[in-house]
Amino acid sequence: MPLQAxxxxxxxxxxxxxxxxxxxxxxxxxxxxxxxxxxTPRWHGGQIARQAVSIGFLSLPVVGLTAVFTGAxxxxxxxxxxxxxxxxxxxxxxxxxGITRELAPVLVALMLSGRVATTIAAEIGAMRATExxxxxxxxxxxxxxxxxAPRVLAGVATLPLLTSVADIVGIGGGWLVSTLSxxxxxxxxxxxTVAFLEAWDIQSGLIKAAVFGFIVTAMGAFHGYRATGGAxxxxxxxxxxxxxxxxxxxxxxxxxxxxxxxT
Amino acid sequence: xxxxWIEPLVGAVVLVGAGAFLTYLLIAGDxxxxxxxxxxxxxxxxxxxxxxxxxxRVAGVKVGRVERIALQxxxxxxxxxxxxxxxxxxxxxxxxxxxxxxxxxxxHVAIEPGADTAMLKAGGEIENTQGAVDxxxxxxxxxxxxxxxxxPAI
Numbered sequence: 259m260p261l262q263a264x265x266x267x268x269x270x271x272x273x274x275x276x277x278x279x280x281x282x283x284x285x286x287x288x289x290x291x292x293x294x295x296x297x298t299p300r301w302h303g304g305q306i307a308r309q310a311v312s313i314g315f316l317s318l319p320v321v322g323l324t325a326v327f328t329g330a331x332x333x334x335x336x337x338x339x340x341x342x343x344x345x346x347x348x349x350x351x352x353x354x355x356g357i358t359r360e361l362a363p364v365l366v367a368l369m370l371s372g373r374v375a376t377t378i379a380a381e382i383g384a385m386r387a388t389e390x391x392x393x394x395x396x397x398x399x400x401x402x403x404x405x406x407a408p409r410v411l412a413g414v415a416t417l418p419l420l421t422s423v424a425d426i427v428g429i430g431g432g433w434l435v436s437t438l439s440x441x442x443x444x445x446x447x448x449x450x451t452v453a454f455l456e457a458w459d460i461q462s463g464l465i466k467a468a469v470f471g472f473i474v475t476a477m478g479a480f481h482g483y484r485a486t487g488g489a490x491x492x493x494x495x496x497x498x499x500x501x502x503x504x505x506x507x508x509x510x511x512x513x514x515x516x517x518x519x520x521t
Numbered sequence: 522x523x524x525x526w527i528e529p530l531v532g533a534v535v536l537v538g539a540g541a542f543l544t545y546l547l548i549a550g551d552x553x554x555x556x557x558x559x560x561x562x563x564x565x566x567x568x569x570x571x572x573x574x575x576x577x578r579v580a581g582v583k584v585g586r587v588e589r590i591a592l593q594x595x596x597x598x599x600x601x602x603x604x605x606x607x608x609x610x611x612x613x614x615x616x617x618x619x620x621x622x623x624x625x626x627x628x629h630v631a632i633e634p635g636a637d638t639a640m641l642k643a644g645g646e647i648e649n650t651q652g653a654v655d656x657x658x659x660x661x662x663x664x665x666x667x668x669x670x671x672x673p674a675i
Contacts, residue, residue, distance in 0.1 A: 318532030322539070347627045423539045430542040445549045445574040445586075446627065452550030 288480050295407035305408035313374050314416030320373060324365050325424040329431025332356055337440050350450040353432035358459045362424035364511055366417065367470030371503035378409055378478030379499035383485030383492035406479045410472060417471030418464040425460065462518045470507050477503035558585060558606050559643035563617040564598040569628055569653025571619050576629040577603050584609040587630060603630060612637040619653040628653065
């Protein structure tokens with residue numbers, strides 16, 4: 259029919275717009291219900307503690323590994339770049355600033371979007387696929403209170419802690435390579451770092467980390483909660499959780515940085 | 522769950538390492554007494570960017586560190602206490618000079634050994650000193666110099 263053929267472009271645009279609206283609406287509802295469950299009683303303390311150990315403590319190896327190599331590579335690059343205008347002495351200051359304000363929070367969050375967001379999406383997605391979430395609701399247990407809120411709370415609490423560990427380990431990586439292969443005096447390096455850093459450098463990084471903690475855990479839970487279609491759907495949810503938490507981390511990082519740096 | 526002990530173990534190692542380095546940063550940030558060596562003093566008119574913990578070098582090789590810098594109240598000279606490695610003996614007429622590492626700060630004390638056969642003893646003073654050169658002051662003087670009557674260029 260010619261009339262139907264003429265309507266195809268409108269149908270495509272309409273479907274796209276409705277799809278975007280559906281996602282935005284579902285996400286807003288999800289975040290709203292999550293926040294409600296996070297801020298009102300009752301809290302499942304045991305679940306929060308278990309998630310804090312699994313998200314926080316068990317992520318320490320990967321966080322340490324990422325931070326030490328990033329700090330070391332950063333020091334080498336700044337040394338090379340500074341050498342172009344005879345400013346090699348700037349290494350400790352720029353390493354400290356770059357790690358605390360930007361690299362530690364973002365890299366920790368990205369590593370956790372791979373480690374934690376996917377795990378959460380797979381856990382909740384598998385429970386959705388095996389109808390455990392429906393069963394939970396039948397037993398009048400709110401899945402937001404029991405599954406989502408503990409993970410989000412644990413993420414918001416532990417990401418700043420992981421980031422402060424990454425701050426120290428990252429500066430340590432820079433210190434190691436600077437003293438071992440670039441000929442810096444170890445004590446002078448430590449002294450420049452301590453003297454240069456301001457409280458806000460560290461605090462702004464920790465605020466970023468808390469926001470990223472929410473993004474990573476909420477994205478994992480959101481995509482897991484919406485998973486459909488068995489094992490394949492669970493795999494898809496895990497991928498989506500990682501991709502979207504990564505995208506949101508970069509976007510909010512830019513927003514927060516531009517907000518923090520204007521005075 | 523059998524081999525799950527390794528993750529917590531590595532996590533604990535990371536935490537301990539981070540704690541140790543943080544302690545080091547905070548202690549070294551305050552400068553810490555150097556191990557055995559003998560101490561010398563040197564009085565400078567101007568120490569510039571020299572800080573406690575900076576290197577003391579002879580011919581560019583590190584032989585010690587600056588342990589303490591204080592102002593001598595009556596002469597307004599800066600007294601630097603230097604900790605020198607025991608195997609480094611310096612002639613009595615050696616010269617100590619505050620040298621900057623680069624334009625962006627950082628400095629060390631460069632010692633030029635003299636020719637005297639008598640060596641400096643522990644607690645002795647390096648009498649020949651040359652303080653830090655105020656590079657920006659020099660540049661400022663040069664820029665603000667009143668225009669000289671024009672001379673033919675060469």
